Amino acid sequence: MHSTVLLVVVVITALGFDFTNGFHDTANVVASSISTHALTPRAAIALAAVLNFAGAFISLKVAATVATGIIASSKITETILFAGLVGAITWNLITWFHGLPSSSSHALIGGVIGALLAALGGAGVKGQALIAKVVVPAVLAPLLALVVAGCAIVAIYRIVGNRRPGIVIRGFRFGQVLSGSMLALAHGTNDAQKTMGVITLALVAHGSISPDHFHVPTWVIVAAAAAIALGTYAGGWRIIRTLGSRIIKMDPAQGFAAQGVGAAVILTSSHFGYPLSTTHVISGGVMGAGAAKRLSAVRWGVAGNIATAWVLTLPAAGLFGAGVYGLQALLGGGLFGPLVTFALALGLLGRALLARHNRLAHAAAWARSCRARSWRWGRC
Numbered sequence: 001m002h003s004t005v006l007l008v009v010v011v012i013t014a015l016g017f018d019f020t021n022g023f024h025d026t027a028n029v030v031a032s033s034i035s036t037h038a039l040t041p042r043a044a045i046a047l048a049a050v051l052n053f054a055g056a057f058i059s060l061k062v063a064a065t066v067a068t069g070i071i072a073s074s075k076i077t078e079t080i081l082f083a084g085l086v087g088a089i090t091w092n093l094i095t096w097f098h099g100l101p102s103s104s105s106h107a108l109i110g111g112v113i114g115a116l117l118a119a120l121g122g123a124g125v126k127g128q129a130l131i132a133k134v135v136v137p138a139v140l141a142p143l144l145a146l147v148v149a150g151c152a153i154v155a156i157y158r159i160v161g162n163r164r165p166g167i168v169i170r171g172f173r174f175g176q177v178l179s180g181s182m183l184a185l186a187h188g189t190n191d192a193q194k195t196m197g198v199i200t201l202a203l204v205a206h207g208s209i210s211p212d213h214f215h216v217p218t219w220v221i222v223a224a225a226a227a228i229a230l231g232t233y234a235g236g237w238r239i240i241r242t243l244g245s246r247i248i249k250m251d252p253a254q255g256f257a258a259q260g261v262g263a264a265v266i267l268t269s270s271h272f273g274y275p276l277s278t279t280h281v282i283s284g285g286v287m288g289a290g291a292a293k294r295l296s297a298v299r300w301g302v303a304g305n306i307a308t309a310w311v312l313t314l315p316a317a318g319l320f321g322a323g324v325y326g327l328q329a330l331l332g333g334g335l336f337g338p339l340v341t342f343a344l345a346l347g348l349l350g351r352a353l354l355a356r357h358n359r360l361a362h363a364a365a366w367a368r369s370c371r372a373r374s375w376r377w378g379r380c
Contacts, residue, residue, distance in 0.1 A: 015227040018195040021104040022231020032255035038176035048184040049233040055188025056225030061273035066197030075124035084112030087321030102309040103277035107317040114318025115325040142284030149285040150292035152257040172252035179259035186266035258285035
C-alpha cells in the first residue's frame with residue numbers, strides 16, 4: 001500500500017540527512033583554508049555552501065548508482081528507506097558529537113543496506129556491485145590521495161624552497177581559495193547526489209516514477225542541493241578542529257596540495273558514478289601532505305581514531321538501520337510504525353540538542369566565573 005504521508009516523511013528525513021551531511025562534512029572543505037588563515041571561518045563556510053549548491057547540478061551519475069547500481073530498486077519500500085535514513089543520521093550525529101570525520105556517504109549506504117537486509121535478507125543487495133563501486137573505492141581513494149598529495153608537496157617544496165617565505169605563503173593562501181573552491185564544488189557534486197538517489201528511490205517505491213525510466217526530478221535536485229548547502233553553512237566545528245589542526249599543523253602549501261588532490265580525486269569518481277567518501281579522500285590528502293614533509297608531523301593516534309571510524313561506519317550504520325526497521329516492525333506495519341519512530345527520533349534529537357545547549361551554557365558561565373576569580377585572586 002502506497003501512502004503519500006509516508007512518502008513525505010521519507011523525503012523530509014532524506015533532506016534532514018542531507019543537512020547533517022552538510023554540517024558533518026563541512027570540515028572536509030574548509031578546515032585546511034581556515035587552519036592556514038587563507039580564509040576566515042565564516043567566509044570559508046559561506047563560499048563552501050554556495051559551491052556545494054552549485055556542484056549538485058553538475059552530474060547525476062552518482063545518484064543513479066545509489067538508486068539502481070548497488071541495490072534492487074524494485075524491492076525497496078518507503079519503510080526500508082526511512083529506517084536506513086534514520087540509521088545513517090544516528091551514526092552521523094554520534095561521530096559529529098565525538099569530532100570524528102567519518103563518511104556520511106557510507107553511513108547512508110550502510111543504513112539503507114542494513115534496513116534492506118533486515119527486511120528481505122540478501123535478496124535486494126547487489127553484492128558484487130557494492131564491493132566494486134563502494135568498498136574498493138573506499139580503500140583505494142584515501143590511499144591514492146595520500147600518495148599523490150605527498151608527491152605534490154615534495155615537488156612544491158623543491159620548486160619554492162629557495163624563495164622568500166612571505167611571497168610563497170601569500171601565493172599559496174590565494175591558491176587555497178581556488179583549490180578549496182574546487183573541493184567544495186566536488187563535494188556538492190558527489191555528496192548531494194546520494195540524497196537525490198534516495199529520494200528518487202522513494203518516488204519509485206511510491207509508484208510516482210517507473211523503475212524502467214529512472215530519472216531524477218528537478219525539484220529533487222534543487223531540494224537536495226539546498227539542504228546540503230544549508231547544512232554546510234551551519235558548520236561542524238568539532239570536526240573542523242580535528243581535520244584542521246589535530247591531524248597535522250598545516251602550512252598553506254600543504255593545505256593547497258591536500259585540497260587540490262582531494263578535488264581531483266572526487267571529481268574523477270563523480271564522473272564514473274562512484275559514491276565516494278569526501279571525508280576519506282581529504283583526510284588521506286591531509287595525512288599525505290604532512291607525512292611527506294616529516295612522518296612525525298602527523299598525529300598518528302588521531303589518524304588511527306579516524307581510520308577506526310571509517311571501518312566502523314558501514315556496519316554500524318547498517319546495524320542502526322536494521323534496528324530502526326525492527327522497531328518499526330514491532331510497532332506495526334503500514335504508516336503507524338514509521339510515524340511513531342519519526343516522533344521518537346525527533347524527541348530524542350531535541351532532548352540531545354537541549355542537553356548540549358545546557359552544557360555549553362554551563363561551561364560559558366563557569367568560564368566567566370573563572371575569569372572573575374582570576375582577576376581578583378589570581379589563577380583560577
